[in-house]
Amino acid sequence: MITSEQAVRVQPGGPAHPVPGRGVRRLLAALAGLVAAAVALGVAELVAAAVGRAAAPVVAVGDAAITLTPEAVKSFAIRTFGEADKIALVVGTLVVVALYALLVGLVGLRRRRLGVAGVVLFGLVGVAAAVTRPAAGPLDGLPSLVGAAAGVAALLALLAPLQAPVGRAPAVQGGAPADVPLGDRLRAALAGGDRKGAGMDRRRFFLTGGVVVGVAAVAGGGGRLLQQRFDVAGERSELVLPRPASPAPALPQGADLARRVEGLTPLFTGNRDFYRVDTAIAVPQIRPADYRLTLTGMFDTPRSYTLDDLLGRDDLIERDITLTCVSNEVGGRLAGTARWLGVPLGAFLRENGVRAGSTQLVCRSEDGMTIGAPTRSALEVEDAMLALGMNGEPLPVEHGFPVRMLIPGLYGYASACKWLTGIDATTFEAVDPYWVERDWAARAPIKVFSRIDTPAPLRSFPAGRRPVAGVAWAQTRGIARVEVRVDDGDWVPAELSPQVDADLWRQWVLLVDFAPGRHSIAVRATSADGEVQPEERARPFPSGATGWHTVQVVAA
Numbered sequence: 001m002i003t004s005e006q007a008v009r010v011q012p013g014g015p016a017h018p019v020p021g022r023g024v025r026r027l028l029a030a031l032a033g034l035v036a037a038a039v040a041l042g043v044a045e046l047v048a049a050a051v052g053r054a055a056a057p058v059v060a061v062g063d064a065a066i067t068l069t070p071e072a073v074k075s076f077a078i079r080t081f082g083e084a085d086k087i088a089l090v091v092g093t094l095v096v097v098a099l100y101a102l103l104v105g106l107v108g109l110r111r112r113r114l115g116v117a118g119v120v121l122f123g124l125v126g127v128a129a130a131v132t133r134p135a136a137g138p139l140d141g142l143p144s145l146v147g148a149a150a151g152v153a154a155l156l157a158l159l160a161p162l163q164a165p166v167g168r169a170p171a172v173q174g175g176a177p178a179d180v181p182l183g184d185r186l187r188a189a190l191a192g193g194d195r196k197g198a199g200m201d202r203r204r205f206f207l208t209g210g211v212v213v214g215v216a217a218v219a220g221g222g223g224r225l226l227q228q229r230f231d232v233a234g235e236r237s238e239l240v241l242p243r244p245a246s247p248a249p250a251l252p253q254g255a256d257l258a259r260r261v262e263g264l265t266p267l268f269t270g271n272r273d274f275y276r277v278d279t280a281i282a283v284p285q286i287r288p289a290d291y292r293l294t295l296t297g298m299f300d301t302p303r304s305y306t307l308d309d310l311l312g313r314d315d316l317i318e319r320d321i322t323l324t325c326v327s328n329e330v331g332g333r334l335a336g337t338a339r340w341l342g343v344p345l346g347a348f349l350r351e352n353g354v355r356a357g358s359t360q361l362v363c364r365s366e367d368g369m370t371i372g373a374p375t376r377s378a379l380e381v382e383d384a385m386l387a388l389g390m391n392g393e394p395l396p397v398e399h400g401f402p403v404r405m406l407i408p409g410l411y412g413y414a415s416a417c418k419w420l421t422g423i424d425a426t427t428f429e430a431v432d433p434y435w436v437e438r439d440w441a442a443r444a445p446i447k448v449f450s451r452i453d454t455p456a457p458l459r460s461f462p463a464g465r466r467p468v469a470g471v472a473w474a475q476t477r478g479i480a481r482v483e484v485r486v487d488d489g490d491w492v493p494a495e496l497s498p499q500v501d502a503d504l505w506r507q508w509v510l511l512v513d514f515a516p517g518r519h520s521i522a523v524r525a526t527s528a529d530g531e532v533q534p535e536e537r538a539r540p541f542p543s544g545a546t547g548w549h550t551v552q553v554v555a556a
């Protein structure tokens with residue numbers, strides 16, 4: 001069937017041409033929606049350059065998504081995307097926005113008000129996400145609001161030419177004579193030549209679209225550039241760390257077995273290679289001069305500290321500590337070791353008269369994250385600290401600049417608050433911090449863990465002798481033994497890197513003679529206090545994974 005719009009019309013003074021049908025118009029309307037969304041996001045980025053990065057809608061909505069996503073989905077995301085989880089989230093958010101925008105354009109073509117309402121709703125979601133962040137400022141709704149206004153204006157400006165009444169025929173028709181200026185010919189081509197009778201002004205659509213896309217690009221790109229003013233990388237690199245009163249114990253010769261075993265994790269993890277786990281899409285940027293650490297709750301003499309107060313102390317310690325994440329799967333790599341510099345936590349808390357009744361310290365970070373640690377561990381675990389330095393540098397911004405907490409022997413989510421701005425001495429009964437609200441265990445001591453680094457799973461290699469090697473950890477207790485079993489053989493003890501400190505992981509290596517064929521290699525560790533890593537498999541949720549890491553390999 002031929003609809004009236006698809007019907008061939010006779011142009012005044014010209015031959016008959018097929019008229020672009022509804023399909024084209026719909027396509028352009030959907031495009032209008034997409035462009036309107038782009039301008040909304042672009043303008044929002046520009047406003048966020050004044051207000052703050054975390055107020056930008058993509059960041060705010062992403063943050064809200066992280067806060068609201070069920071734990072199972074979050075674990076799936078961490079498992080699937082690893083440390084690219086946040087990139088995946090941002091890309092996912094943008095895809096959803098794009099699909100929604102296409103729809104808004106289509107709806108707007110028929111019912112303009114509904115289209116406008118669609119953009120407004122989109123803006124309100126951004127506003128809601130931005131203002132409900134735990135660390136939201138009063139102006140945080142502004143980027144989404146102004147962005148949505150720009151989006152509405154763009155949508156209306158782009159839909160108008162698609163809904164225009166039948167216009168005059170363009171000046172240039174058919175084959176353009178040579179004396180017609182190039183600009184006019186171009187414009188005529190953009191406007192669809194003389195096929196302009198369908199009630200749409202394609203030329204105006206594309207001209208307006210071009211302008212709007214330009215505005216989106218300039219606002220978005222410019223906004224992003226201007227947002228760099230929030231970066232504290234420069235101030236961080238100018239910061240000079242003091243020397244520790246108590247340096248890290250010297251490492252014995254040959255302490256790092258990775259020097260002789262290829263594929264083995266190095267004893268120390270470089271700052272760039274250190275795993276990162278947090279909920280921050282826009283990493284908090286704290287200026288050293290603005291930094292305050294505020295104590296509240298069950299302290300006799302709570303006070304607040306500047307960064308200089310902390311850096312200027314004469315009791316700074318430097319320690320080698322392995323940090324691990326509760327989300328680490330059997331065989332996983334969410335662990336790293338660094339040489340940390342910081343304020344001894346026990347002394348610091350005692351100085352402020354932390355009361356005996358406090359069982360939990362709720363640490364608050366700049367972005368509103370709350371992390372609860374047992375007061376007792378904070379007081380008693382040797383080497384617990386307010387860390388200021390990591391491997392000889394100020395903390396990297398992603399790892400908590402300028403101050404984070406570290407308590408060896410506890411998973412990161414229950415001790416290692418980054419961008420630390422507050423410590424509230426309270427009890428476990430009184431407060432459920434962020435992860436505990438999401439049903440992770442309130443108390444989270446690290447489990448004995450060992451991992452095979454080499455050979456990698458499913459690797460094939462020549463039959464004969466080759467090293468099997470990896471790392472093992474049980475912070476605060478230390479690793480006493482690591483054993484390897486090939487197929488149904490006996491457990492054979494591996495060589496361990498020198499015991500330096502109980503808070504530091506130990507590398508292990510064993511030379512194994514592989515007969516040709518498939519083999520299964522398993523590892524288990526025993527802590528210095530005699531706990532053998534259990535065989536029984538458990539998922540990370542709610543208190544850390546267990547189970548022997550096993551890899552299948554082929555010797556040829």
Ligand SMILES: Nc1nc2c(c(=O)[nH]1)N[C@H]1C(S)=C(S)[C@@H](COP(=O)(O)O)O[C@H]1N2
Pocket residue numbers: 274275276277278279280323324325326365366367369371398399400411412413416417418419
């Ligand atoms: N502010 C803040 N601190 C945080 C987190 C977070 O999401 N926000 N994640 C915690 C978790 S789960 C872990 S495992 C460690 C990871 O520290 P890293 O990123 O420096 O390796 O930081 C902890 N501190």
Ligand SMILES: [Mo]
Pocket residue numbers: 277324325326327411412413
């Ligand atoms: Mo973690």
